[in-house]
Each structure stands twice: as C-alpha cells, then as structure tokens.
C-alpha cells in the first residue's frame with residue numbers, strides 16, 4: 001500500500017446562517033497518497049474551498065466550525081491539533097495558495113523581502129541567507145533576472161509573475177503538501193497553462209503532494225492522479241483520473257464532463273449544461289442532493305440518501321443507479337426525455 005499523506009474522514013464543517021446552523025461540507029472523505037495530486041472538482045458553492053480551509057484549520061477564522069470527522073496528516077489529526085501547533089504546520093509542512101495572487105502579497109514590501117520573511121519566521125534564517133534563498137526561489141519558479149526582480153514590488157509585476165512569486169513563497173520551506181485553490185483562475189488563459197505546468201514540475205522536483213481545487217475538468221484531466229467530485233457539500237464520486245473520465249458513474253460527473261467544450265468527441269458541438277444550480281447550504285434537498293437536477297431521477301432518490309460506496313477497484317460513487325444494475329448513462333447525453341423513459345422502464349422492472 002502506498003503511503004497516505006492525507007486521509008480525510010467524514011469531514012463536516014458548518015456555518016451559522018440566518019436559517020440556523022448549516023453544513024457546507026458533509027462527511028467528506030478522500031485520501032491523498034504521497035507524491036500524488038488529487039483534484040477536487042465541482043461547481044461554485046460545492047464546498048471545495050471550505051474543505052481546503054478546514055484541512056488548514058483556517059476555517060476557524062472564517063466563522064466555520066468543524067463538527068465532525070478527521071483530517072489525518074501523516075497520521076496526525078489536524079482537527080484535534082491546537083491552533084498553536086497549526087502555526088508550526090501551516091506555512092511549513094502544509095502551504096496553501098489562492099486564486100488571487102495580489103491578495104496574498106503585501107503591496108508595501110518587495111517580493112524578495114516577502115519570501116525572505118517566510119524563511120526567517122519558519123526556518124529562522126539570517127537576513128542574508130534568507131535573501132539569497134529567496135532569489136534562488138524566484139529562479140526556481142521561472143522568473144527571469146531574479147536578482148533584479150527580488151527588489152521589485154508586486155505592482156511592478158504581471159499577474160502571472162505575481163502568482164509565481166506566491167508559489168515561490170509557498171514552496172520556500174519545502175512543504176510536504178501544497179494546497180492550491182483555483183491557482184490559475186484569475187490569470188490569462190496562456191499564463192494559466194504555464195502556471196499549471198510549473199506547479200506540476202515543482203511538485204515532481206520537490207517530491208510534494210498536491211491537493212488542487214478547480215472547477216475546470218480540463219485542468220483536472222491534465223494534472224490529477226485522483227479526482228474527488230463534490231456536489232452541495234458532499235463527495236458524489238471519487239476515483240483515478242481514468243475512472244472519472246472514462247468510466248464516470250455519477251450523473252453529476254457525467255454532466256460536468258459533457259459541459260467541457262470538445263469533450264466526447266464533438267468539438268464545437270452544442271455545449272451541454274446541467275440544468276439548475278447548486279442549492280444554498282441552508283436548503284439542501286432531501287434524499288440525493290442532486291435529485292432535482294438529475295436526468296435519471298428515480299423515486300428513491302427523492303427520499304433516501306445514497307451513500308458513497310466503493311467498488312473493488314476503489315472507484316467510489318454515491319448514486320442509487322449503482323444499486324439498480326447497469327445502464328449506459330453516457331449514451332443519454334443528458335437528454336431528459338430519453339433518460340426518463342429509461343428510468344421508468346428500470347423503475348417498473350425493479351418495482352413491479
């Protein structure tokens with residue numbers, strides 16, 4: 001068995017809303033193996049960031065409460081670690097980068113000073129050594145003329161350059177785990193590809209593990225070893241990149257895949273979008289949370305929640321269709337009428 005750097009078990013995080021206590025993640029469970037990349041995907045509001053912030057225990061500062069579950073990092077449960085101890089772990093063993101590089105950088109210090117500061121705090125490096133290392137880090141992340149650039153301020157750099165600086169800061173202490181929350185979303189398309197490429201290359205060079213959050217299935221296809229698909233706070237499907245892309249089981253995953261331009265062989269074809277939207281956390285539907293939007297909805301889906309079940313190959317799905325035998329969801333291409341007809345037949349067959 002490969003070593004697991006992160007084991008998330010039943011992670012449930014709630015917020016106090018106007019409608020009372022509401023769960024933003026509910027029993028989220030997945031593992032990340034050492035040296036691998038796991039992508040968490042799902043539409044806006046599915047609970048990806050809340051999951052990441054809970055792992056980092058930064059959710060405590062965003063008004064969230066972890067109500068249940070474990071986050072085992074090298075076997076240590078971060079949910080039960082004190083915030084004092086988290087200071088030792090965060091920025092050192094686990095670092096996180098966000099969508100907007102500008103908000104991560106301080107406008108009044110040079111980028112070299114900001115990287116050096118991380119090293120002085122976490123590695124107790126002397127001023128000169130820290131500065132030298134920060135220039136090395138800028139070089140490592142592909143910034144040309146790093147000695148000159150180190151003396152510049154964030155506003156003197158492009159968005160892509162700033163994200164490289166943020167990556168340099170995050171990696172300066174050689175973390176074991178990098179959590180990246182939509183790290184390329186705010187950048188130009190061409191720069192996005194470069195930053196992703198850089199992250200992958202550094203991950204390999206430095207022997208890190210990576211938890212990458214993205215709403216872009218194309219990004220996940222390129223970088224992931226495993227993919228966890230989240231919907232309305234829960235993991236609905238989890239598996240290897242091949243299992244998710246070539247043998248997706250959950251109608252939501254299939255919907256996400258069909259909404260990527262150029263997927264399923266038809267470039268420039270009509271873009272399929274999943275009808276409706278993710279419910280707010282205070283209004284989670286009964287039964288399967290996806291049922292109001294599912295083209296294959298059955299009676300049981302409206303009342304009973306399907307649990308995440310694993311196949312022998314470790315491909316996990318939370319869907320009642322799994323229990324009801326086989327049929328090729330993909331062939332329906334989200335065609336509601338056809339899907340409902342098939343569902344009726346299946347319902348009749350199972351409940352005569």
Ligand SMILES: Nc1ncnc2c1ncn2[C@@H]1O[C@H](COP(=O)(O)OP(=O)(O)OP(=O)(O)O)[C@@H](O)[C@H]1O
Pocket residue numbers: 015016017024042043044045046047048049050051062063064215279280281
């Ligand atoms: N501080 C908070 N207080 C109340 N609700 C919150 C808070 N933070 C997040 N939520 C809610 O939790 C749910 C999940 O949010 P989250 O930010 O994790 O989604 P996401 O999957 O990261 O989406 P996006 O792709 O837009 O970043 C959303 O319904 C959001 O409104």
Ligand code: NI
Pocket residue numbers: 048049050181
């Ligand atoms: Ni998010």
